[in-house]
Amino acid sequence: MKDRGNITDLLNSKDSDELKALIDDTESIRRQKIGNKIYLRGLVEFSNYCDRDCLYCGVRNSNSRVVRYKMDQNEIIAIIKSAYQQGYRSVCLQSGETDSAAGVIWLTDIVKSIKDINSGTDEQGIGITLCVGELSYRQYLELWEAGAHRYLLRIESSDRVLFQKLHPPAQRYEKRVECLEALKDIGFQVGTGVMIGLPGQNAEHLVKDIEFFQALDVDMLGMGPYILHSDAPLSRTKARSILDPYTTTLKMIALARSLMPEINIVASTALQTINPEGLKMGIRAGANIVMPVLTPPRYRDQYLLYEDKKHTALQTIASELAEIEYQIETHKWGDPVHYFRRLGKEDPHC
Numbered sequence: 001m002k003d004r005g006n007i008t009d010l011l012n013s014k015d016s017d018e019l020k021a022l023i024d025d026t027e028s029i030r031r032q033k034i035g036n037k038i039y040l041r042g043l044v045e046f047s048n049y050c051d052r053d054c055l056y057c058g059v060r061n062s063n064s065r066v067v068r069y070k071m072d073q074n075e076i077i078a079i080i081k082s083a084y085q086q087g088y089r090s091v092c093l094q095s096g097e098t099d100s101a102a103g104v105i106w107l108t109d110i111v112k113s114i115k116d117i118n119s120g121t122d123e124q125g126i127g128i129t130l131c132v133g134e135l136s137y138r139q140y141l142e143l144w145e146a147g148a149h150r151y152l153l154r155i156e157s158s159d160r161v162l163f164q165k166l167h168p169p170a171q172r173y174e175k176r177v178e179c180l181e182a183l184k185d186i187g188f189q190v191g192t193g194v195m196i197g198l199p200g201q202n203a204e205h206l207v208k209d210i211e212f213f214q215a216l217d218v219d220m221l222g223m224g225p226y227i228l229h230s231d232a233p234l235s236r237t238k239a240r241s242i243l244d245p246y247t248t249t250l251k252m253i254a255l256a257r258s259l260m261p262e263i264n265i266v267a268s269t270a271l272q273t274i275n276p277e278g279l280k281m282g283i284r285a286g287a288n289i290v291m292p293v294l295t296p297p298r299y300r301d302q303y304l305l306y307e308d309k310k311h312t313a314l315q316t317i318a319s320e321l322a323e324i325e326y327q328i329e330t331h332k333w334g335d336p337v338h339y340f341r342r343l344g345k346e347d348p349h350c
């Protein structure tokens, strides 16, 4: 196994042969351990209202150029029913952050209605992932009890100093970590992740990120390149990263896959946006999840966390994956093996 020094060198390396060897090695181990199946999470970006002001994000509260929207319950359920017809068995509901009591009750109702879509039949129905930010323990518990079972909350950077440079002082690193611990305690499958190529970020930060993922014993990871948004203040800082966002993301996926073989790792939309080969290379490097965007086209221009965000149709995703001999597994939840292993349970949907 690689030690800290090797990992730092690898992340700093500009040698394309070294990158190729890392991806080839990881790919062959991965095919043996988890095979070539790729699971889908249909992404529904149901609202872009946001109370937070993350310095990198295009839908931050103070960006007055964004036209704010929130879909209604019927619209969300219609999207999910149609996804179900297409073979999706997992959706991810994502939005800007708001911890208002009414907003969480509204979301809890949506989760319950999604669970009802298939109740009463012997099919497993739709798995629900949430990605709606920092909430209280009680609110997470209500969403869990309503039927959500996975939660994504990126740490963005596990380095406290770098984290605080990315967020206003009111958004605290400690709170983010507390939320991740609460989610785990409640029983969620927990996903986190970081952006790569952030101003001021170096290989040592990323090594610490990997150690953070291991210490938290995460079930899922989402890592993607940082991409500028001209309405977000971070795009105007002079500091740059010495790391190449694209190749370093591929390296981080490969390292995560070899160190945490049984977790789910996404080939993020940001990775697909930054390079036309991003989807295929992300999968080859070790990702086993793709999140096609199901948000209706009329909202998409108002959900640009970063510029030029890409949307790839499911058909295109499937044919790109076929080119590299990977296969989309529809009609399955595709939970991470790691989750059941850490709880000492069997996967009921296997």
Ligand code: 5AD
Residues within 6 Å of the ligand: 056, 057, 058, 153, 154, 156, 194, 195, 224, 225, 226, 227, 228, 229, 270, 305, 306
């Ligand atoms: N570049 C890349 N990723 C971004 N995100 C937000 N803004 C950007 C950006 N400018 C990511 C964050 C967040 C996730 C929902 O989107 O990591 O957690």
